[in-house]
Amino acid sequence: MNELQPAIDFLTRTDRFIITAHETPDGDAIGSECAMLRALRSIGKDALILNADPTPAKFAYLDADRIVGVLVSKGQLPDDIQERSLLMLDTNDVHNIGQIATLVLPRVREHFIIDHHERDRDDLLGGNFIQKRASSTCEILYQLLREMNVPIDFPIAQALYTGIVYDTGCFIYPKTTALTFEIARDLVAAGVEPNFVYARLYESNSISALMLQSRVLATLELQYSNHVSLLTMRREMILDSGASYEEADQLINIPLKSEDVRVSVFFKENLEGLLRCSMRSKGNINVAEIAQRFEGGGHKTAAGFKCRESIEATRTIILNDLRKYFS
Numbered sequence: 647m648n649e650l651q652p653a654i655d656f657l658t659r660t661d662r663f664i665i666t667a668h669e670t671p672d673g674d675a676i677g678s679e680c681a682m683l684r685a686l687r688s689i690g691k692d693a694l695i696l697n698a699d700p701t702p703a704k705f706a707y708l709d710a711d712r713i714v715g716v717l718v719s720k721g722q723l724p725d726d727i728q729e730r731s732l733l734m735l736d737t738n739d740v741h742n743i744g745q746i747a748t749l750v751l752p753r754v755r756e757h758f759i760i761d762h763h764e765r766d767r768d769d770l771l772g773g774n775f776i777q778k779r780a781s782s783t784c785e786i787l788y789q790l791l792r793e794m795n796v797p798i799d800f801p802i803a804q805a806l807y808t809g810i811v812y813d814t815g816c817f818i819y820p821k822t823t824a825l826t827f828e829i830a831r832d833l834v835a836a837g838v839e840p841n842f843v844y845a846r847l848y849e850s851n852s853i854s855a856l857m858l859q860s861r862v863l864a865t866l867e868l869q870y871s872n873h874v875s876l877l878t879m880r881r882e883m884i885l886d887s888g889a890s891y892e893e894a895d896q897l898i899n900i901p902l903k904s905e906d907v908r909v910s911v912f913f914k915e916n917l918e919g920l921l922r923c924s925m926r927s928k929g930n931i932n933v934a935e936i937a938q939r940f941e942g943g944g945h946k947t948a949a950g951f952k953c954r955e956s957i958e959a960t961r962t963i964i965l966n967d968l969r970k971y972f973s
């Protein structure tokens with residue numbers, strides 16, 4: 647049996663969809679949603695996108711037709727919600743889809759997950775297709791669309807390419823394979839301009855984002871002979887710089903540019919005062935394991951969680967967990 651069959655069966659037997667992805671959507675979340683919506687509509691299905699959070703401005707080029715909806719209140723739910731199925735993309739955790747979990751999930755007829763993240767819980771209800779080796783959800787979607795003979799037009803190609811570029815850090819992260827490049831090659835052949843996508847994703851920051859970066863980098867702390875870096879973003883830094891919370895999402899990668907730094911830990915407080923911790927690592931250090939003990943998740947080299955305790959308390963536990971790698 648084709649490995650993709652459970653996902654193909656779900657997409658084939660379902661006629662009406664609500665598509666969603668994780669909170670604070672990234673390039674792979676928005677890219678996979680936009681590609682899937684267009685693909686489903688092109689084969690005569692009824693589909694709409696509802697997210698927990700707004701689309702960051704840098705991905706606006708994928709949503710020129712305003713197809714990505716943000717769910718603010720119950721009043722926005724479609725009348726036929728009970729006949730719709732929820733398709734969750736780029737996350738396998740119902741705790742990571744915000745108000746979609748309380749407003750949409752209990753009302754739909756079924757839900758299905760297509761994702762590439764590590765799975766740490768067995769509380770998945772409904773069907774799912776989780777391919778952990780995939781570089782991105784968009785890489786999985788490309789294969790699905792090909793298998794289903796759905797034509798990949800320019801907007802679909804650009805959305806898929808964006809997700810792949812975003813989640814592979816421009817084709818350099820560990821899950822980047824020959825298949826990733828083959829898919830990227832096909833998408834470029836379909837009209838995608840790599841330099842345009844690069845410029846949108848990596849050369850379109852605001853000056854406020856630059857100011858925020860300088861403040862966050864000023865909090866740099868190095869531990870374990872410079873192998874572990876810790877950064878902190880406080881709510882005031884966002885307010886003072888005039889930047890948005892999402893504009894900090896790449897800062898975690900900066901310490902890893904130093905050869906000595908093997909783990910980058912980033913504490914991020916949002917405007918509501920909620921604290922998240924993101925972690926990235928190089929080599930063999932498994933940060934997903936650490937995130938899971940805080941009820942978070944992710945990949946071996948990129949993971950995160952919502953902090954329930956103070957930065958100080960959380961920091962102590964993380965550093966203790968990392969000790970085994972550096973002693």
Ligand SMILES: [Mn+2]
Nearest residue numbers: 674736783813
């Ligand atoms: Mn992803």
